[in-house]
Amino acid sequence: MSVAAYKRIMLKLSGEALMGDDAYGINEEVVSRIVAEIAEVTRLGVQVGVVIGGGNIFRGMKGAASGMDRATADYMGMLATVMNAMALADAFRRAGVEARVQSALRIDQVVEPYIRGRAIRHMEEGRVVIFAAGTGNPFFTTDTAAALRGSEMAAQIVLKATKVDGVYTADPHKDPQAQRYHRISFDEAIGRNLAVMDTTAFALCRDQKLPINVFSIFKAGALKRVVLGEDEGTLVHS
């Protein structure tokens, strides 16, 4: 039987990944496939927290660039992540996996508020906890929320599931010559301004000695490979 390398993980799931090939929003087929991959990992006995992004619906920076007040736009971005979290939780329900959404912004009629002790308890009970609304504060990102919740939940690793298969010397979507790192230290990633994740998230994980693995959510089986400790994506380490 396969043995997981981690007991508890914090998975940062790209919002943009949820739209698949669509121009906007949530592609149900993509969500079901991602949920099936996460469900497989829970069957290995791994406790899973998920921080969901919102880039498929709204990004604060984009709103601010077109003249909106930045904080207002960021709150809208956080609300977008709540919609993604609800879609994800519903897909888990349909797949027969117990999941709970906890939001950093209070919307008690819709989802549970974020309560650390309760989130830990859910995970110990084998429920997937989906952390919505990022950190609950404007001017941050869901990458930072993943670093924060990962630290609070005492996860052993943050897994950034995104559209690229690791950390590159430059953005591979812009520079075809970019080379992928197998491993890279936090200091080097920060020093080289590698924008795959924001500096605040890198710095928090570095300070908490919480490693990050960046991998592609579009590569079938990649999540399980990372969880089994196999060579996949890029490891960012202390």
Ligand SMILES: Nc1ncnc2c1ncn2[C@@H]1O[C@H](COP(=O)(O)OP(=O)(O)OP(=O)(O)O)[C@@H](O)[C@H]1O
């Ligand atoms: N050095 C780099 N290595 C890898 N990817 C990079 C690098 N620099 C920039 N990127 C870009 O960072 C993107 C991933 O981060 P981004 O914040 O855009 O998305 P996400 O966090 O996955 O999604 P969302 O914000 O929708 O939740 C990649 O798709 C890639 O284009």
Ligand SMILES: O=c1ccn([C@@H]2O[C@H](COP(=O)(O)O)[C@@H](O)[C@H]2O)c(=O)[nH]1
């Ligand atoms: O702590 C947070 C997290 C997110 N936001 C806003 O939400 C959007 C979507 O999040 P992504 O990380 O880009 O997927 C983000 O652009 C911010 O506007 C926030 O304000 N605080």
